[in-house]
Amino acid sequence: MRQIVLDTETTGLEVRQGHRLIEIGAVELLERRPSGRTFHTYLNPGRAIDEGARAVTGIEDEFLLDKPKFAEVVHDFLDFIRGAELIIHNASFDVGFLNAELAMAGDYGKVTDHATVLDTLVMARERYPGQRNSLDALCKRLGVDNTHRDLHGGLLDAQLLADVYLYMTTGQVVLDLAFDAGAPSRNHVSLQGFTITARPKVLRANEAEAALHEQRLQAIDKASNGATVWRTLVDESVESGQSVA
The missing domain is CATH 1.10.1220 (Arc Repressor Mutant)
Structure with missing residues (x-):
């Protein structure tokens, strides 16, 4: 089974108001294990970023001026997701923006023409009815370390979501896929560029x-x-x- 955990950042909240993608981050899972392959790009949206979007992403308009437009990376993006199951939190938001970008870039159809989609927000609402089910709330509930998530980011959020998804669907120990820019606060071992929390110490009876x-x-x-x-x-x-x- 090939799965792609995906997240995007945008210039604003409403695709119908002409807002565009500014970042795509995706992590590949093969048989529910990280393969080490990722897709990550910033994008030049050709328009200004809303103040609210700048506040949550930390991305400024000037930073994106020399970045590629979506049409320049569309083939690489579709090659990465083709035939996979996309795992997205609040999928209607990301898929709506991706479909709009695909339409503007040319005759590429829709996201669901290239991959299937699983919405972890729908899954979380079924599992935890009446509770907050944002990515941050799920990280806190499931023990996923997101202390380094000061701002939203496509690749970082995709890696956190991969941990959340694996935990929600199996109850297994968290894989800590999200990279840590600082020194780790817990014991970790490497796994193809990702990290996995070390097993707890076994206390035997005397x-x-x-x-x-x-x-x-x-x-x-x-x-x-x-x-x-x-x-x-x-x-x-x-x-x-x-x-x-």
Whole structure:
């Protein structure tokens, strides 16, 4: 299974008012694991950025003047997403802007002509009804570290969303896909350019604790007239010479 976790930033909130894309960030997952491949580009929208958009992204008009227009990267973008399942938070927003850009760039159809779309906002609302389900709220609820997200960013938000999606769909430990510009505050190991939180330290019982545990097991076994399952397993393993550890 090939999935692309995607996020965009725009000059404003309403595509019908002529607002345009200014950033696309995407992370590839293969069989639900990061492949190490990403797609990231800033875009020259050919218009001014609204004050609200500048405030949340930190992107200024001057920064985008030498960046490519969408029509210049459309082939690379479609090659990256083609045949994949796109995972997007509040997908109608991003897909609406992408469809508008595709229409202006030429005869490229719509996003859904090239890939399927899964909306994690819809998924979150079904799983957590009546609760806040923004990306920040989900990061907090699921234990995804987003402390480095001072501003919205296409690639950063895609990496955070990948963590959120994997956690929501499997309950597995967070993969910490989002890159960290500073020194990590937790133990991590590398995974093809991403990071995964190290396993917690295992605390084993000492001799006194193990003896008390054995006494408790014997009491339970006695009360059940020898019908406890673990005693049966231990007896069978001893007879066969195998370990039950």
